[in-house]
Amino acid sequence: MATNWHRRDVMTMAGAAALVGIDGHALAATPPDLVIKGGRVIDPSRKIDATLDIAVSRGRIIALRPSIAPGKAKTLDTTGKIVVPGLIDIHTHATVDPTSSALMLADGVTGWIETGWQGAETVESGVAAVKASPQKAALLLNIGRKGVMIGTGETMDLSLADVPAARAAIAAHRDVVVGVKARLSRNITGDHDLEVLRRAQEATRPFGIPLMIHIGQTYTPAGKLFELLKPGDIVTHMFAPPPNAIIDADGKLIPEALSARQRGILFDWGHGTRGHITWDVVDRCVQQGFLPDTLSTDWTLGGAKLDINMPTIMSDMLSFGVPLDQVVAMATINAARAFPLFKGRGTLAPGAVADIAVLELRDGIFDLIDNANGKRPATQKLFATATVLGGKLASPV
Ligand SMILES: [Zn+2]
Known part of the structure; x- marks a missing residue:
């Protein structure tokens, strides 16, 4: 069955942007060392499902916004990917x-x-x-x-x-x-x-x-x-x-x-x-x-x-x-x-430790296996493409 992308309780991009940014002043005062750009961010802890950039500084998430200028920060392009805690x-x-x-x-x-x-x-x-x-x-x-x-x-x-x-x-x-x-x-x-x-x-x-x-x-x-x-x-x-x-x-x-x-x-x-x-x-x-x-x-x-x-x-x-x-x-x-x-993990809230998984939902024909040789055909499968641990890119290295 196809996944429903448009659940009503999931915030729209505009709504998310209004709520999840910290003010511009603070972002300027704390330059990010890593910016994760262009991904579809899904954070169920705050009912967020929107295309957002994530700024990380000294191991913590500092802001999520529709667009964050990386400045001197390292960037991770996640266009077409799903970014989750x-x-x-x-x-x-x-x-x-x-x-x-x-x-x-x-x-x-x-x-x-x-x-x-x-x-x-x-x-x-x-x-x-x-x-x-x-x-x-x-x-x-x-x-x-x-x-x-x-x-x-x-x-x-x-x-x-x-x-x-x-x-x-x-x-x-x-x-x-x-x-x-x-x-x-x-x-x-x-x-x-x-x-x-x-x-x-x-x-x-x-x-x-x-x-x-x-x-x-x-x-x-x-x-x-x-x-x-x-x-x-x-x-x-x-x-x-x-x-x-x-x-x-x-x-x-x-x-x-x-x-x-x-x-x-x-x-x-x-x-x-x-x-x-x-x-x-x-x-x-x-x-x-x-x-x-x-x-x-x-x-x-x-x-x-x-x-x-x-x-x-x-x-x-x-x-x-x-x-x-x-x-x-x-x-x-x-x-x-x-x-x-x-405590404090499993979320992309500003202030949280920057533990982040980047996933890709690929289309294709996949056999999913149980413990009794049961094969379940699926048309979509998730793959991990990058992992950020404590603010540092830990995979791929
Ligand atoms: Zn066990």
Whole structure:
């Protein structure tokens, strides 16, 4: 379906120009060091969709206007491109391989969360990778003490879901650990997913931080799991296929998903490569108006080779007829609001850190892939063409 460019709640260019400029005097007093020129600027945090120039100085956005003279500033020509806040990917495993953050930066990603590769015993390696990242980053601690255990399942042995160990690791790394992760599929937790979830929630309690649960092929129905979540918690792999999905055997959205959303629980895409998403589940949820709050890749190097990256996930969502500004919101401001770490990010407001992604919406014939060899033909796809991180052109370099 074609995207509707002309939604009524999106500002016209004239309206945007009136509201987003700072006064000429201030712009003259603070000469920009970078001017991003001629792009279609979409910033859902302020309902802007207009052709504007963006002035950047000393790492911050200072003005958005229909035309800004660059003077001595460097310019980035974005004519024909889409300029959005830097993308924020809240479900990644970017700490596993040191090349990840640079690859993600080339995809327009200026902020990311490692979601649970490490547990209390292995947290140091994740902390080091987060601290080495050029982007704003943080991690969620796996409730399984040893972190992800491929093949075995990190909480199959319930004693590994260790609340005191998790709390100690969080307390030791409050600057980097911003939440807890519990992977609840049956091949990871066996039949004790509810107890693992209870313990993960226990671990968050002294710190008031969110819990992210991974659903899909759980022992317990998803609706029962949701009852143990608090506002601000996140359900990832929201489009995982049955059994125990957010749709029932007839394809109907379970009422517990709606009531969880009403209580302030967030629903995240979490693409991944195996068992986490099928186009049929997405289609049924979209038809029933149940869209993601956030888009995420579940980034791995293997996934990246299969074209699992943020612009592709955004293209997936577009292919279901969701308007572009709404898709951009899911990858920027909504993600920023999920974690206090990203306060002031996900926006192009003057004064904000200049994290900016330049995307190109190309026409063509593209196959979008789910996790079950499902191919979804699309006529448009987004590609990242440039990334500005903290006011500096970080990609292409
Ligand atoms: Zn994951």
